[in-house]
Amino acid sequence: MYYTVKTLLSEGKSIREIAKDLGMCRKTISRIKTALDSGKDRPDEQVRTKTLDGYKDLINDYFEDGLTALLIHRRLTTEKGLTVSYPSVARWVERLKKQEVYIPIHCDPGAESQVDFGYMGTFRNHGTPVKVWIFAMVLSYSRYTYYQLVTNQKISSFIECHYKAFEYFGGVPKTIKLDNLKAGVITPDFYEPLLQEQYAGFLAHYNSAPIACRVRRPQEKGKVESAIKYVKNNFLKNFRGTDYDKLICELKVWNEEICNQRVHGTTRKVPQLVFNEREKTALMELPARRYEIMDISARKVSRLAHISYRHNYYSVPAKYVGMQVRLESNGTLLKIYSNQSRIALHSISHAMGLYISLEEHKPEYKRFISRDECYQRMAALGPYAIEVFLQLEQKVPAYWGAMTRGILKLKTSYSEEVINLACKRALRFNALGYQQIKKICESGLYRQDESPENNISFTEGYGHDLSIYDQIIRNN
Incomplete structure (x- = not known):
């Protein structure tokens, strides 16, 4: 408009004539003429302020931070x-999205694979x-x-899909790029993802390494995203x-005869041919x-010192009662860990x-101890202790086990020498039994000097002077 008015003015036309020819107000033509006379050949740029400018x-x-509009x-x-x-x-927000530029990522043969899950719908299984x-x-x-195809996204299914894929390829890629799946990644972190312990162990077994994509960045694994859309x-x-x-059957046929045999839309090459020629030999060997x-x-270990697993209850050492275990x-063996230490190993029962x-x-104090073990442990206390054991075994065949365990438990309070001397005194007075030997230890009677007058003769059977028991348990 400035150039038009300037041209008409140079032809000698008046402001009224120019306004009439252009159908504009004379004041507007007059303002443009004033601007032209002052050396301006275009109007000043008008900047329109926006409400959101101050909140950019x-x-x-x-x-x-990932907030939506x-x-x-x-x-x-x-x-x-x-x-x-x-x-x-x-x-x-839409303008901010358009600012991000994505660069195509090219990989060397065998360097990377990408994994993902996609929902297929509901089907009928039997x-x-x-x-x-x-x-x-x-x-x-x-x-x-x-x-x-899978019917869950558990870590076991996730790992099974991985090793079957490796076996399908006949080798292992150096890295696995995965989305922040619950089965694979606990805490989404591009630089140091905290992977599931078992998934990390699985990748280490196959000498591969994980790469977790950043949150809300599907383009970082665009190849597998496209594969999910394609299927x-x-x-x-x-179908x-x-x-x-x-x-399952039709997917296997389609995977072999169509998916890997078609000309890929991006590479314009047949995946099967490229794989056979370049990538198969570049994969790492299977273990x-x-x-x-x-x-x-x-x-959590119950107060019975057992944990429940698949409708049965398996024991752990009693000291772990109330503690959390892993x-x-x-499917055959059950391993139980406290922190990193294995505390129990069981064969799984299908009952x-x-x-x-x-x-x-x-x-x-509640363990079953065999006769041979009792003999060896009593023998370790001394000759008098083993003699007590042999006599208990003969005289009280129904209770010798419990009495022997009680005598052995005295080791928590007394030395082996003290218990052996107590057994010696018990033999001398024919006071065989856990309670009698315990009283001898508690009262210190095992320290009394042996003298002929202390020897007591017994009649046949169990008859004897009852005052003997008072003497045994009386403190010096």
């Missing part, structure tokens, strides 16, 4: 008292409806892909029926044996409601 840094911080709008209106419409905030997910592992270089659009939409077994999948859980099972107890887990 705050909105950027909210966006970096709706949550950002809510915080601005409730916490900052700002009067602004949601569409205005949404447009601002008449029972089950939710079905699909596990996908994609080799980043060749796009060679392995799929497997849903190309296979699932073409007819709801039978789970049929789904000699599979990783043993363990069922890991935690339990269980590991491969139900059984208490499976080991003698060594019982308290000392």
